[in-house]
Amino acid sequence: MKTTNRSILVGAAFLMATSAIGPGFLTQTTVFTEQLLASFGFVILVSIIIDIGAQMNIWRIIAVSEKRAQDIANDVLPGLGYVLAALVVAGGLAFNIGNIAGAGLGTNVLFGISPQLGAVLSGVLAIGIFLVKEAGRLMDRFTQMLGFVMIALTIYVMFTAQPPVGEAAVKSFAPDTIDFLAIVTLVGGTVGGYITFAGGHRLIEAGLKGKAALPEVTKSSVYAIGVASIMRIFLFLAVLGVLSQGFSLDPSNPPASVFQLAAGNIGYKIFGIVFWAAAITSVVGAAYTSVSFIRSFSPVLENNHRYLTIGFITVSTLVFAFVGEPVSILVLVGSVNGLILPLALGVMLVAAHKSKIVGTYKHPIWMTVFGALVVVAMAYMGVFTLIEGIPSLFE
Numbered sequence: 001m002k003t004t005n006r007s008i009l010v011g012a013a014f015l016m017a018t019s020a021i022g023p024g025f026l027t028q029t030t031v032f033t034e035q036l037l038a039s040f041g042f043v044i045l046v047s048i049i050i051d052i053g054a055q056m057n058i059w060r061i062i063a064v065s066e067k068r069a070q071d072i073a074n075d076v077l078p079g080l081g082y083v084l085a086a087l088v089v090a091g092g093l094a095f096n097i098g099n100i101a102g103a104g105l106g107t108n109v110l111f112g113i114s115p116q117l118g119a120v121l122s123g124v125l126a127i128g129i130f131l132v133k134e135a136g137r138l139m140d141r142f143t144q145m146l147g148f149v150m151i152a153l154t155i156y157v158m159f160t161a162q163p164p165v166g167e168a169a170v171k172s173f174a175p176d177t178i179d180f181l182a183i184v185t186l187v188g189g190t191v192g193g194y195i196t197f198a199g200g201h202r203l204i205e206a207g208l209k210g211k212a213a214l215p216e217v218t219k220s221s222v223y224a225i226g227v228a229s230i231m232r233i234f235l236f237l238a239v240l241g242v243l244s245q246g247f248s249l250d251p252s253n254p255p256a257s258v259f260q261l262a263a264g265n266i267g268y269k270i271f272g273i274v275f276w277a278a279a280i281t282s283v284v285g286a287a288y289t290s291v292s293f294i295r296s297f298s299p300v301l302e303n304n305h306r307y308l309t310i311g312f313i314t315v316s317t318l319v320f321a322f323v324g325e326p327v328s329i330l331v332l333v334g335s336v337n338g339l340i341l342p343l344a345l346g347v348m349l350v351a352a353h354k355s356k357i358v359g360t361y362k363h364p365i366w367m368t369v370f371g372a373l374v375v376v377a378m379a380y381m382g383v384f385t386l387i388e389g390i391p392s393l394f395e
Contacts, residue, residue, distance in 0.1 A: 101320050
């Protein structure tokens with residue numbers, strides 16, 4: 001494989017993985033570990049299998065069709081691509097406000113400055129990436145570097161927490177309890193919404209597409225899930241180690257208390273770095289991917305996609321800085337976000353069997369069946385969370 005192609009594939013994998021590893025990812029993992037203890041290992045194992053199935057399907061079909069998801073959806077049913085794009089952009093914007101807030105909290109832990117000031121400074125840094133001529137390449141490098149930093153620091157905290165690794169390994173295959181809601185939540189947090197398209201669209205932009213590229217695209221899709229899963233596993237073990245020593249987590253900020261209880265004040269500062277890195281890479285990934293869903297709709301949008309991305313980050317930053325995190329909007333759009341994966345994956349599976357979209361490519365039957373099962377499960381839970389989310393807005 002050419003060095004250039006390898007760089008693109010690794011960059012796409014890290015863009016997707018670091019888009020998944022955001023403030024919500026860290027909090028979800030901590031809270032579920034506190035609830036399920038070692039049995040949470042089983043949830044992680046099952047979710048990884050589902051994540052791989054969903055991601056391989058989507059990335060392969062994007063690559064072989066040589067089109068972005070919204071254009072594939074419009075080919076399947078005219079107008080469907082616009083619906084998908086609207087859902088992705090709305091969900092991406094709402095969650096980007098949360099990501100910006102996370103970046104602000106990370107800087108608050110590190111430097112003691114206000115979350116609002118930290119959010120603005122972080123937003124400016126993210127905007128700076130897209131002002132550079134080679135923005136795609138810089139984005140790849142940025143997400144890879146911070147991805148390695150997050151994982152390395154979490155490994156350090158995990159070792160200081162001294163987790164019961166043997167018990168975690170056993171319960172990963174023979175859990176005391178099976179929590180289906182936790183499984184679906186983890187799947188949604190890893191490949192839900194805009195996240196799974198981040199790397200797939202990056203490959204299209206970089207020109208890595210077509211049937212000839214499928215082996216590399218498939219490896220990259222699995223590698224991306226692997227990076228996100230490694231972070232999840234080490235964080236799970238760190239939390240389990242702290243809990244096994246008899247400590248209780250601070251309910252106001254569970255992830256921060258894990259790092260602090262495991263490694264003292266140094267651990268708390270490490271949490272600040274990890275939380276900021278998780279948030280800022282998710283800001284970059286959400287902005288890039290959300291804009292990639294509308295840029296193909298007209299030449300004007302295509303030619304000005306960098307400025308649209310900058311505008312996306314600017315709006316997210318200003319909303320948090322002046323309005324705060326709009327919890328009610330996040331609840332509603334978060335519920336809608338749960339419907340994006342089943343809709344998008346369902347469209348992809350239909351497209352995979354239309355020769356006008358994929359040409360002579362034959363999609364593996366097992367991937368279609370696996371993908372269909374994911375669609376049904378995620379659609380059910382997506383509708384459930386949407387029904388639960390709307391009433392909460394009026395409480």
